[in-house]
Amino acid sequence: MLKQLTISQLRNIGDLSVQPCSNINLLLGENGSGKTSILEAIHLLTLGRSFRTRSLKNVIRFGEQKFQVTARTETDMPVGLQFDITTGVHIRLNSSPLKKLSDLASQLPLQYISANCHQFFEMGPRFRRQLVDWGVFHVEPSFNFHWQSYKKILQQRNSALKKRKPEAEITLWDEHLAQHGEQINALRIQYLDKLLDDFRLIFTRLCSGYSSAEFSVRYRPGWAKETNLIDSLGVGLERDRKLGYTRTGSHAADWSFKINNADPAEMLSRGQQKLFYLSLSMAQGKSSINSSRDKTILLIDDLSSELDLAHQEGVLSELESLPVQSFITSTEMSLKQIVRPEKDKVFHVKQGQIV
Numbered sequence: 001m002l003k004q005l006t007i008s009q010l011r012n013i014g015d016l017s018v019q020p021c022s023n024i025n026l027l028l029g030e031n032g033s034g035k036t037s038i039l040e041a042i043h044l045l046t047l048g049r050s051f052r053t054r055s056l057k058n059v060i061r062f063g064e065q066k067f068q069v070t071a072r073t074e075t076d077m078p079v080g081l082q083f084d085i086t087t088g089v090h091i092r093l094n095s096s097p098l099k100k101l102s103d104l105a106s107q108l109p110l111q112y113i114s115a116n117c118h119q120f121f122e123m124g125p126r127f128r129r130q131l132v133d134w135g136v137f138h139v140e141p142s143f144n145f146h147w148q149s150y151k152k153i154l155q156q157r158n159s160a161l162k163k164r165k166p167e168a169e170i171t172l173w174d175e176h177l178a179q180h181g182e183q184i185n186a187l188r189i190q191y192l193d194k195l196l197d198d199f200r201l202i203f204t205r206l207c208s209g210y211s212s213a214e215f216s217v218r219y220r221p222g223w224a225k226e227t228n229l230i231d232s233l234g235v236g237l238e239r240d241r242k243l244g245y246t247r248t249g250s251h252a253a254d255w256s257f258k259i260n261n262a263d264p265a266e267m268l269s270r271g272q273q274k275l276f277y278l279s280l281s282m283a284q285g286k287s288s289i290n291s292s293r294d295k296t297i298l299l300i301d302d303l304s305s306e307l308d309l310a311h312q313e314g315v316l317s318e319l320e321s322l323p324v325q326s327f328i329t330s331t332e333m334s335l336k337q338i339v340r341p342e343k344d345k346v347f348h349v350k351q352g353q354i355v
């Protein structure tokens with residue numbers, strides 16, 4: 001959670017300072033006023049990258065040399081990120097320089113929900129894996145160890161396959177790869193089962209037409225379900241040698257939620273698809289506070305697109321009851337009448353400033 005946020009020379013923002021509240025922060029303003037840029041600044045600060053561009057140069061305000069974002073977290077810890085055209089990225093956590101951005105990300109769980117999030121159903125398995133792994137990472141302390149170990153071993157095995165090494169130099173990695181893979185698998189299954197329960201409650205409140213529907217998880221571990229990873233690696237060895245990489249394993253897992261055993265993408269309207277993704281993110285935010293980490297931050301860009309006012313109100317009221325800090329942008333001025341003035345905050349954004 002962020003207590004205080006300062007942004008300078010980023011997009012159309014010159015110097016901006018805000019004191020967000022711990023619940024809903026509504027950023028209202030006209031097109032091009034700088035709302036998404038504020039979300040982009042928070043995203044940059046916590047993850048070190050933008051959701052709009054690969055090149056940090058593009059984020060710097062036209063004509064300037066660097067941009068900077070700083071904040072204070074729930075525990076009053078100062079964090080900061082600066083990007084300078086000549087010297088590159090500088091990150092600070094608690095006033096000391098940081099080498100690894102992942103240290104910051106693990107301190108501040110953050111989810112960005114784009115205006116086009118109804119397109120979730122068109123995304124590939126990689127996106128879905130990242131989503132579930134984000135959740136497991138923030139809930140289950142051992143996940144990162146298994147995942148990092150798995151990735152390293154997989155790299156070694158793939159390199160042996162690519163170099164056409166003898167069989168023994170490839171299968172040498174299998175036992176450890178399988179051990180970590182099975183752990184990752186178990187953690188993902190456990191997380192998805194819990195996530196489905198939280199998701200179902202939120203989604204059916206937002207889409208009452210589905211309140212008596214049946215929801216289920218379909219999960220594919222990345223290898224044939226009836227076997228285990230070690231055996232699958234053995235069975236797939238000749239194929240892997242031909243391909244030059246390992247095809248089966250946790251890196252090939254996939255999952256989906258089904259409604260009445262069918263694909264939600266084929267029955268939900270566009271607005272409902274957006275509500276589906278929002279419910280998923282809110283459920284993830286809810287479960288990630290079970291861990292000892294900081295409160296989850298949700299960045300919701302353009303809540304109003306695809307949703308009528310009643311459903312926007314529904315989303316806001318779900319957020320009121322969740323232990324997450326949200327930053328929500330919209331051009332819909334009437335939203336300020338929906339939030340609770342004693343708990344939430346409304347910011348009017350105009351030409352890169354809060355007015």
Ligand SMILES: Nc1ncnc2c1ncn2[C@@H]1O[C@H](COP(=O)(O)OP(=O)(O)OP(=O)(O)O)[C@@H](O)[C@H]1O
Nearest residue numbers: 011012030031032033034035036037058060061062
């Ligand atoms: N590097 C930059 N330097 C200065 N201004 C920029 C830069 N990049 C983009 N802009 C401008 O910054 C402004 C803010 O853009 P932003 O996407 O934050 O607006 P927004 O409030 O989210 O608008 P919308 O409601 O249309 O989504 C835009 O006018 C954009 O053209």
Ligand SMILES: [Mg+2]
Nearest residue numbers: 035036302329
């Ligand atoms: Mg925008």
